[in-house]
Amino acid sequence: MRDLIIIGSGPAGLTAAITAAEHGLDVLVLDEYHKPGGRLLGQLYEEPGGTWWNGIEESRKLAERAGVLGLDIRLGKSVHNIEQVNSSWLVHADCETFEAKSLLLATGAAEAPVAIPGWTLPGVMSVGAAQVMTNVHRVKPGKRGVIIGVNVLSSAIAMELKIADIEVAAIALPKTNQVNGSASNPTEVMNALLHVSHMAPSLFVKMGSKLMKNDFMKKMGITFYPKNGVRMWDIPVMLRKAVIRIEGTDQVEGVTLATVTADGKVIPGTEEVIGCDFVCIAGGLYPLAELAALTGCPFYHINELGGFVPLHSQDMRTPLDGLYVAGNITGIEGAKVAMSQGKTAALSIAKDLGQDIADTSLSEAVRQISSTRTDAHIQFHPEVDAGRRKLQEYWDLHDAEKRKVMV
Missing domain, CATH: 3.50.50.60 (FAD/NAD(P)-binding domain)
Structure with a gap:
């Protein structure tokens, strides 16, 4: 059994995989495309100051880091079902089934x-x-x-x-x-x-x-x-x-x-x-969240984030034990925000699996998501901050209801 399965090898998935591996986790990455990188592969635009964001180059850098760590990345693998059995996750992909203690969905976005x-x-x-x-x-x-x-x-x-x-x-x-x-x-x-x-x-x-x-x-x-x-x-x-x-x-x-x-x-x-x-x-784009729907994770429709998004906290945890999300599945934003979310998700996963992750490190990662969002050159939705606040309110409400049940 793996420590972590990540579905999606875009900027969020690859960054999460690298961070998790650096903290000693056994990671498997699955993606249906024949190259890692996701939507990064097509991106090319000029940033403030005259520098260029080249998605192919950024994907290459992430893939090289993954290679140095010996990450197991399986491409051309389509996932068609997910099950939570006892305390583990079963991921059914083509003719194979994979098992892990934790699951990160970084499936990205689709075009409307x-x-x-x-x-x-x-x-x-x-x-x-x-x-x-x-x-x-x-x-x-x-x-x-x-x-x-x-x-x-x-x-x-x-x-x-x-x-x-x-x-x-x-x-x-x-x-x-x-x-x-x-x-x-x-x-x-x-x-x-x-x-x-x-x-x-x-x-x-x-x-x-x-x-x-x-x-x-x-x-x-x-x-x-x-x-x-x-x-x-x-x-x-x-x-x-x-x-x-x-x-x-x-x-x-x-x-x-x-x-x-x-x-x-x-x-x-x-x-x-x-x-x-x-x-x-x-x-436009909308969160590609069908796999999250298979898990039974709660959803909310938030226009400011591009559509239906799975309920999750600022540190990328969902209400389901061992299930995490990162990237455009959480709301339509740029690759740099997705990478920050991937890092945060990996730290949350490592901490939940018993690794020595300081609370300050996780808090800093969450803060980095916010600052990256603020500095983003391209924002797909003008009210993304309002959308994030709505989602946090839903999370707080769900958390309060959970505590009532436990009392």
């Missing part, structure tokens, strides 16, 4: 869909798929593309496509329907983007965002937002145009755009077709 007529055509893909094709496999998804969905993720990947000499004709909103929700509302999208305006290379966007401090100015801003968009990295970002249909017979040939009102309603007679040979759908 955006429903658009024509989205089943060859050449339509998630924006994350385009990122992996370009940055990991060095294959261009096409020559000229359109991104549907204006958010932090689509903006960052559009820049990466531009670096790879791929033309992005436009980043536009999706058509309003029951599925797309607030992602198709220009006013709500603009509000969500204001907190990351510091990332924009456009001086117009940076200066304009500083003026939008109240609802009146925000309304004026979206009302007079240029119909043809504001260019960032020479890519038009369109908050007043939506893709109402993807065009093509056997493959993507273009998209139909239409001007929309401030609340996302199509203005009849404004339709126009622009040509492209691929389309990226950017519906």
Whole structure:
């Protein structure tokens, strides 16, 4: 029996595995992909000060540290069931079953869909798929593309496509329907983007965002937002145009755009077709938490964290003995926060298994998560701190109820 099984070899999982091994634990890492690194593998962006965050390089560094420690990392392993039997965890993966005293779920995030007529055509893909094709496999998804969905993720990947000499004709909103929700509302999208305006290379966007401090100015801003968009990295970002249909017979040939009102309603007679040979759908990310659901761990839906998240404490413990979580399964944030969470989870696990972990070391690790979050260059949700406070309230309530039962 292992001390610890970690599901997921992304930034949280690898960091946790390294930290746990350094504290003497016998660790097994499982991942369904054929390379370690998770979403790190596709990341490439410029940080403040002109330095670059290269996800492939960061993954390589983590993999090298894992190799030095002799960590057992099994790739190409899909987990389909988890059971808690007595005081151990059974992880069923393909034709094998693994057993451990503790289990860490670091399964990351998945991309949410955006429903658009024509989205089943060859050449339509998630924006994350385009990122992996370009940055990991060095294959261009096409020559000229359109991104549907204006958010932090689509903006960052559009820049990466531009670096790879791929033309992005436009980043536009999706058509309003029951599925797309607030992602198709220009006013709500603009509000969500204001907190990351510091990332924009456009001086117009940076200066304009500083003026939008109240609802009146925000309304004026979206009302007079240029119909043809504001260019960032020479890519038009369109908050007043939506893709109402993807065009093509056997493959993507273009998209139909239409001007929309401030609340996302199509203005009849404004339709126009622009040509492209691929389309990226950017519906945002949500926590990939299905495996946590198999364990019986309590869940809460917290919009500020991206969706349903398993209940957990600041030190990454769940209410179930021996079960821990780290990374985007706990809420959508960046790789650096995930790594801090992975380290904290490993220290909690080591302490619970009887290793000599000082309370001050664990407290410092928890504090590091918070400071890393505060300093993050990219934040996928503007109210992430409020989301974390909500989760802590749920944890405190659960803890209080548990103490009542024990009395």
